[in-house]
Amino acid sequence: MTTEDNKRLVRRLYEETDKQNFDAMDEFFSAELIDHDPPPIPGLKPGLEGIKQAFKVFATAFPDGAHVIHDLIAEGDRVVVRVSGTGTHTGEFKGIPPSGKPVEMAGIVIYRIERGKIVERWAQHNFLGFVMQQLGVISTQRGENPSHA
Numbered sequence: 504m505t506t507e508d509n510k511r512l513v514r515r516l517y518e519e520t521d522k523q524n525f526d527a528m529d530e531f532f533s534a535e536l537i538d539h540d541p542p543p544i545p546g547l548k549p550g551l552e553g554i555k556q557a558f559k560v561f562a563t564a565f566p567d568g569a570h571v572i573h574d575l576i577a578e579g580d581r582v583v584v585r586v587s588g589t590g591t592h593t594g595e596f597k598g599i600p601p602s603g604k605p606v607e608m609a610g611i612v613i614y615r616i617e618r619g620k621i622v623e624r625w626a627q628h629n630f631l632g633f634v635m636q637q638l639g640v641i642s643t644q645r646g647e648n649p650s651h652a
Contacts, residue, residue, distance in 0.1 A: 506577035509616045513582045516621075517570040523562045528555050533620040540626045544597060554624075560597070565590025565606065582614045592638060599638060606637040
């Protein structure tokens with residue numbers, strides 16, 4: 504596959520997740536996926552199953568969720584994406600009742616692609632800063648009680 508093919512694959516991954524087409528995950532990821540970073544939500548399974556679970560948890564809590572790809576860079580078998588996701592908290596999220604608040608989370612993800620499938624993934628997301636603070640679960644200031652936010 505060419506670097507352009509690899510970039511198309513990653514673009515399509517985000518398009519399908521925005522449509523909540525989670526069955527398509529098997530089309531994008533190898534069953535032997537190595538996920539080098541833990542999922543943004545503790546307690547999920549490793550690898551492909553954990554990624555599917557994470558997408559479903561976010562889709563349930565933020566059903567209008569959408570991604571914006573800001574940068575997509577490819578070289579050889581790697582694709583790097585700088586992406587943000589937005590959504591409205593209208594469903595329960597890890598025990599947090601719906602707040603109706605809009606949230607945004609940004610991240611950088613590196614994918615390694617082999618024979619048309621993602622075989623490795625490295626991801627950095629500011630989960631606490633972009634989601635938990637926006638939902639008022641954690642404080643943005645020292646000494647502030649988040650339950651009063």
